[in-house]
C-alpha cells in the first residue's frame with residue numbers, strides 16, 4: 496500500500512454514512528484525504544463542519560442537478576466558496592436519466608452556477624476546480640461549458656459512465672475524468688475501455704459514497720471511502736501498474752486539481 500490515498504468524491508453528509516465510523520474505517524484502510532462533495536448550500540454547510548473538524552477532509556460547494564426542482568439562493572454559496580477548506584465548485588451539471596427535474600430547470604441552474612464561477616474568477620475569489628455531474632446529457636453539458644467561457648481544464652467529469660467516443664470529446668476540451676465503482680462492473684465494459692484513454696495527469700478515483708460500491712463488494716451498502724482502493728486496483732491492473740504507482744498518479748492529480756494546500760499527509 497502507498498502512503499497516500501485520496502477519495503476525490505464522496506458524500507460524507509449523506510444520512511446513510513455514519514461519519515465517525517466511516518472516517519475511522521477509511522483511515523484504517525490507508526486513506527489520507529476525502530473530499531465531501533456538496534449537493535446544495537445546506538449540504539455544503541454541513542460538509543464544511545466535517546472539514547473543519549478533520550484535517551483529512553475537504554469539501555465543495557454547489558448545487559446538484561437533482562436539486563433543480565426547488566428554488567435556490569446562489570448567494571448562499573459565496574461565504575462557503577471562500578471557506579479555507581472549500582476546494583472546488585459543485586457538484587453541478589445535468590442529469591438526463593430521470594424526467595424530473597426537467598432539463599428546462601436543470602440547465603438554467605447549471606448556467607447560473609457557471610456564471611457565478613466566472614464572476615468569482617474575475618474577482619480572484621473561490622476555488623479553481625469545478626465538479627461536473629453529467630449523466631445522459633453530455634452534449635448539453637459540453638454546450639453549457641463552452642458558452643461559459645471557462646477553461647475546460649477547470650472541470651472534472653465525475654462518475655464516468657460513458658464509453659470511449661464520449662470520453663474523447665470530454666478530454667478534447669482539456670477536462671479531467673474521475674471513475675467510481677462503475678468502472679469495475681462487468682456489465683460496463685465501455686466504461687473500462689474509456690478509462691484506458693484518460694492520461695494519468697487527468698485521471699482521478701472516487702467512491703461517490705454512499706452509492707456505487709465497487710467490485711468485489713458490489714451490492715454492499717453503504718459504499719464508503721475505504722472502498723476507493725478497489726477502484727484504484729482495477730485501474731492499476733488494466734494499466735499494467737502496481738497499485739502504488741497508480742495511487743501516486745491519481746493522488747498527485749487530485750492534489751493538483753483540488754489544490755490541497757495542507758495535505759494529504761504521507
Ligand SMILES: [Zn+2]
Nearest residue numbers: 504532586703
Ligand atoms: Zn457525487
